[in-house]
Amino acid sequence: MIIGAGFAGLETARRLASVPVRITLIDKNNHHLFQPLLYQVAIAGLLPSQIAQPIRTIFRKQKNLTFQMGEVSTINFDEKYVKLNGSVIAYDYLVLAVGGRTNFFGFDVIEKEGFQLKDLETAVKTRNHLLRMFEQASHEGDAEKRKSLLTFVIVGGGPTGVETAGALAELISHVMVKDYPRLNLNEARVVLLEAAAHLISSYPDELRQATSKLLKKKNVDVRLNTKLENYNGQEVTLLDGSKIETQTLIWTAGVKATEIVEGLNVEKASAGRVRILPTLQLPQHPETFVIGDAAFLEENGQALPMISTVAIQQGVFTAKNILRLMKGQSPASFHYKDPGLLATIGRNAAVARIFGISFSGFIAWVIWVFLHIYRIIGFRNRIIVLFNWAWDYVFYDNQVRLITKE
Numbered sequence: 001m002i003i004g005a006g007f008a009g010l011e012t013a014r015r016l017a018s019v020p021v022r023i024t025l026i027d028k029n030n031h032h033l034f035q036p037l038l039y040q041v042a043i044a045g046l047l048p049s050q051i052a053q054p055i056r057t058i059f060r061k062q063k064n065l066t067f068q069m070g071e072v073s074t075i076n077f078d079e080k081y082v083k084l085n086g087s088v089i090a091y092d093y094l095v096l097a098v099g100g101r102t103n104f105f106g107f108d109v110i111e112k113e114g115f116q117l118k119d120l121e122t123a124v125k126t127r128n129h130l131l132r133m134f135e136q137a138s139h140e141g142d143a144e145k146r147k148s149l150l151t152f153v154i155v156g157g158g159p160t161g162v163e164t165a166g167a168l169a170e171l172i173s174h175v176m177v178k179d180y181p182r183l184n185l186n187e188a189r190v191v192l193l194e195a196a197a198h199l200i201s202s203y204p205d206e207l208r209q210a211t212s213k214l215l216k217k218k219n220v221d222v223r224l225n226t227k228l229e230n231y232n233g234q235e236v237t238l239l240d241g242s243k244i245e246t247q248t249l250i251w252t253a254g255v256k257a258t259e260i261v262e263g264l265n266v267e268k269a270s271a272g273r274v275r276i277l278p279t280l281q282l283p284q285h286p287e288t289f290v291i292g293d294a295a296f297l298e299e300n301g302q303a304l305p306m307i308s309t310v311a312i313q314q315g316v317f318t319a320k321n322i323l324r325l326m327k328g329q330s331p332a333s334f335h336y337k338d339p340g341l342l343a344t345i346g347r348n349a350a351v352a353r354i355f356g357i358s359f360s361g362f363i364a365w366v367i368w369v370f371l372h373i374y375r376i377i378g379f380r381n382r383i384i385v386l387f388n389w390a391w392d393y394v395f396y397d398n399q400v401r402l403i404t405k406e
């Protein structure tokens with residue numbers, strides 16, 4: 001049984017395709033989602049259907065797999081069953097790959113008043129809101145109110161915050177200026193707040209510096225060492241008491257364990273992730289593997305990051321360890337192979353570290369574009385995304401500027 005058809009669960013299921021096992025794959029959604037491009041949905045660059053693929057379509061040809069849509073509410077590790085949609089399903093081996101969710105660090109008000117990028121619903125909600133702000137500003141006579149409508153605050157200077165800030169700044173300067181010729185978009189501001197002293201703190205220093213420079217070139221107001229104190233839907237209050245009037249706060253500052261993991265009576269580490277053995281097994285339960293964002297594992301004294309490459313490699317490795325157990329062999333220990341780092345900061349600009357070499361600019365951006373197109377699931381999606389991006393590149397246009405009902 002595999003719970004979660006994200007990067008980790010999907011990979012385990014695929015790697016067991018030609019093995020004589022029966023797989024039950026469960027997900028609360030009917031689709032696999034390419035989360036790294038959610039921000040593109042939010043900034044009206046891509047449609048939800050271009051970064052998601054129905055799970056039944058992905059596994060159409062895999063005869064040993066059954067998909068069940070539903071949210072697992074209970075897991076009993078001792079008696080080896082889960083509860084789903086009111087029924088009980090037993091398993092021999094369990095792969096728990098349920099990912100994470102946004103960590104608001106106790107700021108309930110931000111969860112209510114702010115925006116987040118976690119799934120298709122939250123990304124579309126963010127897109128609708130952003131586009132509505134320009135509509136409202138276009139007929140707002142009061143200069144102060146207009147300024148607040150056109151101020152966009154992003155909290156969290158990790159890769160998602162950086163990518164969102166860069167793309168939003170370009171949406172304003174390349175696209176909205178054409179759609180709203182009577183609106184003075186020099187009044188628009190994208191503010192990126194980061195509590196630490198650097199952006200993308202897990203990246204080498206030269207890339208952090210390059211990121212800051214690229215964002216500033218795109219007129220993003222980057223504020224480091226800046227902690228948020230409160231937000232009431234109208235106004236951000238910073239720890240030093242200063243305020244930013246804004247109707248838009250996008251929170252990209254953290255990830256934590258999902259509800260189902262939160263309720264498990266197992267040893268947890270930071271962000272509520274499940275502490276696992278180097279073999280990716282749950283201590284005391286060798287038939288259970290916890291992988292991807294839901295799991296906490298340290299290598300060389302450092303926790304593995306909550307990123308897709310870790311999830312994918314753990315998915316592959318889990319399939320191998322399950323086969324070892326089935327053959328009566330001992331499971332092996334997982335070692336993460338770091339493929340490098342990559343983040344884009346809008347058109348023609350990205351930062352990368354590949355094979356130990358750091359670089360930024362156009363070449364990094366081209367690598368980012370092709371890598372993301374390669375990794376999106378579904379040939380049709382790849383072609384459409386490539387076409388969309390080529391169109392946007394040539395015509396300085398974002399094609400999905402639709403305000404829809406939610």
Ligand SMILES: Cc1cc2nc3c(=O)[nH]c(=O)nc-3n(C[C@H](O)[C@H](O)[C@H](O)COP(=O)(O)OP(=O)(O)OC[C@H]3O[C@@H](n4cnc5c(N)ncnc54)[C@H](O)[C@@H]3O)c2cc1C
Nearest residue numbers: 004006007008028035036072098099292293306307308311
């Ligand atoms: C906005 C954003 C941008 C990102 N950008 C990058 C990036 O640029 N590069 C990168 O490497 N990583 C990026 N990440 C992180 C990356 O997406 C995650 O590390 C990765 O998705 C983790 O894979 P996973 O399989 O553990 O979980 P997920 O991909 O989150 O999949 C978990 C699955 O479990 C399902 N599920 C959850 N609970 C239940 C339940 N109770 N019952 C049934 N199903 C359930 C969910 O529906 C989901 O399909 C980004 C994440 C976000 C949110």
